[in-house]
Every structure is written in structure tokens, then in C-alpha cells.
Amino acid sequence: MKESQSITNNLLMEVDLLSNRLRNIKQSFKTTQNKGLKERxxxxxxxxxxxxxxxxxxxxxxxxxxxxxxxxxxxxVEKTKRTLNENKFESNLFFL
Structure with a gap:
């Protein structure tokens, strides 16, 4: 199987966007008091x-x-590992 750089680049951009969204979710979760929003x-x-x-x-x-x-x-591989590790370390935020 030959690597498609176009597909790989698209996945890189997607991981970058998802990583930023995860950070935004964590920040919003910290600052909101709305139970429905926290569940979402x-x-x-x-x-x-x-x-x-x-x-x-x-x-x-x-x-x-x-x-x-x-x-x-x-x-x-490196970018996804870092995103997953960052999310694992901060997952306790959702159980406060």
C-alpha cells in the first residue's frame, strides 16, 4: 500500500482541528454552570x-x-498520540 500524501495531509488537518476543539470543550466545561451544556x-x-x-x-x-x-x-502518528495523551491526562476534568 502506497501512502497518499493528500489523504495524510487531510488527516493531519483534521487532527489539528479536533485537537483545538477538544481544548475549547475543556475550557467551556470549566467555565459553565449549565448542566445541559456540560452533558453535551x-x-x-x-x-x-x-x-x-x-x-x-x-x-x-x-x-x-x-x-x-x-x-x-x-x-x-506523533500528532495523534500527543492529542490522545493530552486528552487522557485532562480527562479527570469531566469527573469533578
Whole structure:
């Protein structure tokens, strides 16, 4: 399987957008007192986290198929790992 740089770049942009949205959700969750909004933010956080996890699995497959040491799929793997780790460390926010 040959890596498509166009698809990989699109996934990189998507992870970047999702990562920013996760940060915004956390900030909104901290500042709001509305119970309904908190429930919606919690649900959206879970959905986005699952999507980043899916992209991470795709990135791992692309990276394994590549013979080059430096490529976009390697960057995608790193970016998804960082986003997932950031979200895991801050997941306690939703259980306060």
C-alpha cells in the first residue's frame, strides 16, 4: 500500500482541528454552570476522542506500510498520540 500524501495531509488537518476543539470543550466545561451544556460537551468530547483514536489507527497502518523514515504518516502518528495523551491526562476534568 502506497501512502497518499493528500489523504495524510487531510488527516493531519483534521487532527489539528479536533485537537483545538477538544481544548475549547475543556475550557467551556470549566467555565459553565449549565448542566445541559456540560452533558453535551462531555458527549462531544467522547465523540471527538473516538475519531482521533480512529485516525491514530489509520496513521499506524500508513506508517507501517511506508519504507521511508521521515514521512507525513510518521508526523500523523506523533500528532495523534500527543492529542490522545493530552486528552487522557485532562480527562479527570469531566469527573469533578
Amino acid at each position: 460537551l462531555f458527549s462531544e468530547n467522547k465523540t471527538i476522542f473516538n475519531r482521533v483514536n480512529e485516525i491514530s489507527k489509520i496513521a499506524e497502518l500508513l506508517n507501517k506500510a511506508s519504507t521511508e523514515k521521515i514521512n507525513f504518516s510518521n508526523l500523523l
